[in-house]
Every structure is written in structure tokens, then in C-alpha cells.
Amino acid sequence: MLYVIVGAGRVGLRTARVLRESGHDVTLIERDEGAVERARAAGFDVLDGDGALEETLESANLAEADAIGALTGDLNDNFVACMIGKQYGCRTVMRIDEDYREEIYRRYASDVDEIIYPERLGAIAAKNALLGGNIRAIADIAQHLQLVEFTITDSAPMKGYSLSELELPADTRLLAHGKSDAPLDVPDPDETLDAGDHLVVLADFDALSDVRSIVVGESGPSKALGGA
Amino acid sequence: MVTAYVMVKAHTGDADRLRGEIEGIDGVTEAHIVAGDVDLIVKVSVDTPAAVKDAAATHVQDIEGVESTQTYIAMD
Numbered sequence: 001m002l003y004v005i006v007g008a009g010r011v012g013l014r015t016a017r018v019l020r021e022s023g024h025d026v027t028l029i030e031r032d033e034g035a036v037e038r039a040r041a042a043g044f045d046v047l048d049g050d051g052a053l054e055e056t057l058e059s060a061n062l063a064e065a066d067a068i069g070a071l072t073g074d075l076n077d078n079f080v081a082c083m084i085g086k087q088y089g090c091r092t093v094m095r096i097d098e099d100y101r102e103e104i105y106r107r108y109a110s111d112v113d114e115i116i117y118p119e120r121l122g123a124i125a126a127k128n129a130l131l132g133g134n135i136r137a138i139a140d141i142a143q144h145l146q147l148v149e150f151t152i153t154d155s156a157p158m159k160g161y162s163l164s165e166l167e168l169p170a171d172t173r174l175l176a177h178g179k180s181d182a183p184l185d186v187p188d189p190d191e192t193l194d195a196g197d198h199l200v201v202l203a204d205f206d207a208l209s210d211v212r213s214i215v216v217g218e219s220g221p222s223k224a225l226g227g228a
Numbered sequence: 229m230v231t232a233y234v235m236v237k238a239h240t241g242d243a244d245r246l247r248g249e250i251e252g253i254d255g256v257t258e259a260h261i262v263a264g265d266v267d268l269i270v271k272v273s274v275d276t277p278a279a280v281k282d283a284a285a286t287h288v289q290d291i292e293g294v295e296s297t298q299t300y301i302a303m304d
Binding site: 075076079098100101102103104105107108109 | 238239240241242243244261263264265267
């Protein structure tokens, strides 16, 4: 898969890196000379130019690209890059700079398929680090829906039970289960929950603290789990 | 007649309501939600420069969810 990333700054370059690590081809577009050199030094194909111009995007082989990530710090440039990308049939991902704008772009920007607000993702990571322990928020799926990973502890009430015996509250689904040393997998109802196992649950915010007390048995401020 | 363009920056995602309330202000002829550094651009058409200030500075800024405005008076 070929991906075009506009902006080789802290968000764009990092994204390019993880795409490359997953075996994808990435072309970066960047107009700041210093950033171009840094990205080239890191071994990336970099086009030196303005990613909000069609001719630049054309030379990035946009027609062959699967998706374009408009990840600069400039909202106008990002939006224009997505509009052009859409014309070429690419899936488009746009970085925004303030969280209230997420709603506006979701609603009105029909050329933008996905919106990324890096600070929100950073806040989720920071929250997990602060909470520590056996619960990790993976993502906010929607305003009221969160994806959470729980780790079964020795004191967890569900420890020793099988997955089929696990009864979660309404508005929640068990999506994945993994033994402590194995990758996550589709839940097998016959598996037993041991200490160190991981469970990935999709839950409504209102149900999260119930899920938490059922699975890991801790009571705590459920607010800490709320959206980032 | 004085024509002016008012750039509106919001601090809410509720852009529909903002546009609706802005469109209801006397002198506002058009309001569009835009992509970029500002969230709405509003066209104002009134009799005097003072009325521009009244529409833009006073009425638009009074709307809940408006962060700031910047007004440009057309010279042509």
C-alpha cells in the first residue's frame, strides 16, 4: 500500500515511521528545508514542496496512493490536500488543531474521511500512564463509547472463571482476549481467565465503572475513565 | 451601503446553531461555515460603518460559542 503524508513534522514523520514499520510505502511532502533533510536522513522519500498544491500532490503519485494523511499544523493546507486527495480517489485523513473543530469537520467536510486530533490521543496515553495498573483506555470510538483493555489481577473477581461465565453489563461487548504472554485473539468461551490475561471491552461510558468492578474488582472514580 | 466581512472563530462544534443565530442578526446577508483558521465567514450589508460595528462586534460576539471576531470593511 502506498500512503502520501503531507507534513514531515512531529506528527507526519512519526506516522510515516509506523507505516513503514508495518511494511507500507510512504511518500512525505514537506516544504520546510530542515524538516525535508531530517526526513531524508531517516530514509524517507520526501518531496520538497507545498502539499496544498495539486502539482506537488500529482508528483507524489497520488493517483496510485491508497490514502493521504494531511498532517501539517496548518488547517487550510490540510483541508485543501484532502480535497485534492479525494479527487484522486484517496481515502483522506486530516489533522485538526482544536478539539471543537472535530464535530464541524465531521459534519461539513465531506472530502475528509477521518479526523485526527493528536492532542486527544496524547491525553489518552497520559491518562493511562497516570492511572497505571490494570486498565488502559485504547480509544474513544464515539462520544459515549470507549475501547478499554483490562488486565486480570490476582484479586480480580473473574479470575479462574471461563469467558463464557463472564457476564458484562448492558451496552458492553467483549471483543478480544489474550493470555498474558500471547497476542490478543477473538474470545474463546472455553478459555479460563488467569492473572495477567488481557480483555478488550467496548463499553458505554456509563457502564465502564461496572465493567471495571466486574472484571478487575477495583472501585475508583469512574470519571477518570471518561473521554480524553 | 457598507459591506463588511466578519471572520468568526468559535469555541464550540455546534456550528449549525451559530450560523442560525448569526443569520438572524439584522444586516447579515450571508453566513458560511468554512474550513481553516476561522470557522464562519459572515457578510454584513448595512447603512453606516457604525452599524457594521453594531452587527459584528456587538451582536455576533454576544452569541454563546463565539470566541472572537475580526471584521473587514469592503472598500470597493
